[in-house]
Structure formats: C-alpha cells, structure tokens
Amino acid sequence: MTYSYFPGCTLKTKGKDLDLWGRASMAALGIELQELPQWQCCGAVYPQARDEIATKLPAVRALASARDLGQDLVTLCSACHHVIKRVNCDMAQDEYIRTRANNYMKLDVPYAGETKVLHYLEALRDQVGFGELQKRVKNPLAGRKIGAYYGCLLLRPSRELEFDDPENPAIIEDFIRALGAEPVVYAMRNECCGGYTTLENKPYAVKQAGKVLDNAANCGAEEIITACPLCMYNLKENGGGRLPVRYFTELLAEALGVKEAEA
Amino acid sequence: MSDMTEIVKRISGVNPRKCMKCGKCSAACPAYDEMDYHPHQFVDMVENGRLEELMNSKGIYMCLSCFACMERCPRSVEPAKLIEAVRLAVVRQQDRNHLKPEQIPALLDPELPQQAITSAFRKYRK
Secondary structure, eight states: OEEEEEOOTGGGTTTHHHHHHHHHHHHHTTOEEEEOSSOOOOOSSOOOSTTOOGGGHHHHHHHHHHHHHTOOEEEOSHHHHHHHHHHHHHHHHOHHHHHHHHHHHOOSSOOOSOSOEEEHHHHIIIIIOHHHHHHHOSSOOTTOEEEEOOTTTTTSSHHHHOOSOSSSOOHHHHHHHHTTOEEEOOGGGGSOOOGGGTTTOHHHHHHHHHHHHHHHHHTTOSEEEESOHHHHHHHHHTTTTSSOEEEHHHHHHHHHTHHHHHO | OHHHHHHHHHHHTOOGGGOOOOOHHHHHOTTGGGOSSOHHHHHHHHHTTOHHHHHTOSHHHHOOOOOHHHHHOTTOOOHHHHHHHHHHHHHTSTTOOSSOGGGHHHHOOTTOOHHHHHHHHHHHOO
C-alpha cells in the first residue's frame, strides 16, 4: 500500500523525530509513505474567513497533487492535518471557495475535494488495524502508563475532522493498548494546551501546559504522547518537566523494534 | 461601523441571531480569563453593532483557535469564526499588524517549532 504523504514544515526541522519514526514504522508495517514531489507549508492555521482564498492554496496544491497521483493523502502533524482536511471540505462543499481557488490555480483538471485525507493514526487503524499492529509489536511497552494528549486540532470541529468522538476520543488509547502499554484517561486530554500564545503571552502558555500535565499526572500518567509539534514544544518547554512528552511515532518505533535497528 | 458589521458577518458566515444565549461557548473557552470580552459577548455585540469595542479588545488576540466554542455550541453559531473575522477587520487595515517580522528574533528560542511562528503570522498579520 502506498500513500501520498505531506510532512509539513516543522517535520523537516524541529519536529524531525515525529517524521523519522513515523516513516520508519510505516515501512516496517509494509506501508510506503511517498512524500509529495512538491509541497508548500500549509500555513499551520486554517483560515476561517470565507474570503481568505490565497492562504488556502498550499493545501489545495497538496490535495490536487495527491489526486493526480491517484493516492490517498496521509498527514502526520496535527496542524497540517487540520488545515488540509478543512480546506478539502471547503473545496468539496463551498462553491464560492472552490471557484475562486480553482481560478487562481488553473489546474488541468479543477479540484473539487476528491482526495481522501487521512491522519497517520487513521491509516494505522484502518489499513493496518490495531489488532494486527499488536501482533507486529516486538518490544511490548508493558507496565508503562501513558496519557494520550489529543489537543484541539485533530478533533475539532468534529463535523469536518471526523477523527473521533471529540469529547471522548479513543483512537490514541487503542493505539497505546496495541503497543502493550496502559492508557491513562484524563479530563484535559482534549483541551487546548495554549501553545499558540507562546510567542506573546508565555505566562498563559505555561499555565495552560501545567494544567494539562498536572491533570495527567494526577490521573496516574507517567508519560505523555502527542502528534502535534506545537503541543510538544509547549508541554515540554513550558510544562516545567512535570512529565516526559514524546511523539507517538517514537513509541511506535520503539515497540516495533525499528528504533533499535536504526540506532 | 454598520458596514463593517455586515462585512464581519459575511466573511465569518456567522448569523449571530441564531444564538440562544446559553453561554456554553464561554464556559468551554480555555482563554476565558484572559479575554476582556468573552465568546458569547462577541456574538451578542456583533448582533448589536458594537464592533468598534470588539476591534479594540485584547480578546481577539487571545482566542486559541481551539474550536471548543464551535464544537459545543448547541445552535452551531461558531463564535471562533466571528472572533477571527473581527481580528481580520483590524489586521487588514494599514499598519495594524499585531505581530511584525522585526519582533520575531527576540522571541525565538532554540526549540521553538516553525509552526509557532507560521501560525502567529497567519493569525496576527496581513
């Protein structure tokens, strides 16, 4: 199975671990993530205003490129996933945006939301299956108590993201279980960590990161996993070292024995 | 300002008259304490044409874009879209960028992901 893959700006730089272990693990599971031949930064924030057209075009380019390759498009960074998935909804459902975006793009075949966008975790769940994943685990993470941090971007708005139940998600807990560890459910796992404010209101970002980590620790989590480089930064750098925070792909690589093979 | 109110309604796609004033958006907002006007007030004040007060509020830069208000609104009013439209009404004006490139070097730290800078630029300047 081959997917088109959109890594995004941060996964090429500060979030390299998310990308590296993500690709290596999928390869070990027999799935190829084929990086789009040309892609641009998605912009990291979905432009909500209906008259924002130019800021949606990088996502449209990626989507149209995957369509032309005849592949589903896999994303890994939560922000890229959020932006690309929502722009895809616009292109499928909003004629005003679709017409204007296509007028700019002048593609050979206009784009109208044909590409299926999947987050890495969805591809893992639906293509590999968590049952099969469990069988492929070489180093079960037995005895480890892990809190899933979903944050905002993967879940909301659920009508467009269609990722999981936005108030009681389960996909990352199922993933943790498949790796042989124990998922720890805590209330703040789907609340915002405040990462967006780190540049201009750091005290708030620190406060909010602390709330998330304290809640996770109080519920028994001994470590946290995330799919978002900004959450990673905020929970790690602004979280006062309360708990170790890692990308979910690093744990996956560890459980699959990919990490030691690479090391 | 009445023209501007219409523009904000149009580009946000939000109809503030759908609001039934339950306050769930503000109850769900993780940045509530940081905002001078809260999400439910944005909806009410746009409906009543009080746009200038909103455009001068700090709350437009404190919205986290976490979409909790949109997810939990029982009437699909989508306050986050309204807050963004008000912010755009400000930053689209000449010299009203909230974040300038020359401010960035002082804000950098070695671990800061690109995503933080890209998103701040997208939210706070045009």
